[in-house]
Amino acid sequence: MAATEARRASVEEYDVIVLGAGPTGENLADRAHAAGLSAAIVESELVGGECSYWACMPSKALLRPVTARSEARRVPGLKEAADVPLDAPAVLAHRDAFASYWKDDGQVRWLDSVGIDLVRGQGRLAGPRRVVVDGGRVLTARHAVAVCTGSRAVLPPIPGLAAARPWTSRDATSAKAVPGRLVVVGGGVVGVEMATAWRALGASVTLLVRGDGLLPRMEPFAGHLVAESLAEAGAFLRTGVEVREVRREAPGGAVTVVLDSGDEIIADELLIATGRAPRTEDVGLETVGLTPGSWLEVDDSCRVTGVTGGWLYGVGDVNHRALLTHQGKYQARIAGAAIAARARGVPILESDPWGAHAATADTLAVPQVVFSDPEAASVGLTAAAAERAGHRIRVVDQDLGAVAGASLYADGYRGRARMVVDLDREVLLGATFVGPGVGELLHSATVAVAGEVPLERLWHAVPAYPTISEVWLRLLEAYRG
CATH class of the missing domain: 3.50.50.60 (FAD/NAD(P)-binding domain)
Known part of the structure; x- marks a missing residue:
């Protein structure tokens, strides 16, 4: 017993300690490890986090049969065959498989394969660069601790709820x-x-x-x-x-x-x-002068502001910049690179937009797909948001259903596309698409927004015919007049 207690009380040191083994935490630990830093990741639930078991993967597994049937109902030769109720038990079983039956064995094997240590339990900060895990295990970080614990659903104060x-x-x-x-x-x-x-x-x-x-x-x-x-x-x-x-x-x-x-x-x-709230109520924020349960205010490298020494990072949902799995993973790549650079003593230009250590896309080029029927997809600023930001803009709308590729995709295709153009620079500030299958259109718009591609150059990006992507040509033609 004494030996066991002594082992538990011993202090283990890593370059980077990550609280939370969701997609954000996994990616940050991976980037730090790939840069030559040792990393440990602490998780109290399932490795893989919210996205793998209760959000992205199971929800899209539920929705894919819905949209597939809907689209098949609009295709000649399939209409009659597709006009049947969904097999609910089969759909739920499909969902269960994509949630890995709520077991994290595969995710744990991945951590092992890349050399990242997994510590099971609730991790809490216990002062600068120090983490205590349930059971008394103590970890210290040479360079950084990253809080990647995500967010949780909030119940509003409704009587009886x-x-x-x-x-x-x-x-x-x-x-x-x-x-x-x-x-x-x-x-x-x-x-x-x-x-x-x-x-x-x-x-x-x-x-x-x-x-x-x-x-x-x-x-x-x-x-x-x-x-x-x-x-x-x-x-x-x-x-x-x-x-x-x-x-x-x-x-x-x-x-x-x-x-x-x-x-x-x-x-x-x-x-x-x-709505959602940050899962920061039980991670020891009070031991470093922060408020438990609060969103973490960070700079563009995701380093928490107001903490002496600059060793604490808040990455993913906890910083409230963009509550999306892919943005959390993006922030993790940025933060992992920033931690590695700082560990090597490499200067970081924090004011360098679109640089290797700045999560600029969080404010200017966030992509999102709503997997409804029809899908809704957007990136960058809406027209209203662009005007609030002081841009001089022009909005260009097109009927997606009028594009040849859309009419081939489904009979009676209904949809709409919009681009928001910065008139002073003639670059795209945002784009929105609504219609069947438009989620796969979104990355082209994301590249245009994040790359600040001039519209004159986009004119030379020729969409294949006949695809729904030909809407880009229609939008540019409408803009040119």
């Missing part, structure tokens, strides 16, 4: 059966995607939104087209409403949602998708 045991995003992506009646509160990405999936799997879905439309962070037409499609699929959408109270009389029983109008909606399950 917590006692009613509502679904959060985790429950919505991992449920074992299709609910008969589902109420979804929230019109953002999670609310829209889960309403799309569970409606297609057979649930009666009511979507309640406080604002006047869906997907408020995108161009308004994106939410309008997605709302039309949800209504056609049989979902009920109510905008401009607030939930006043929630009641569930017995475990497993029906839940009653009371609106501010006094109307009551009865459902079998209630999904709350109204």
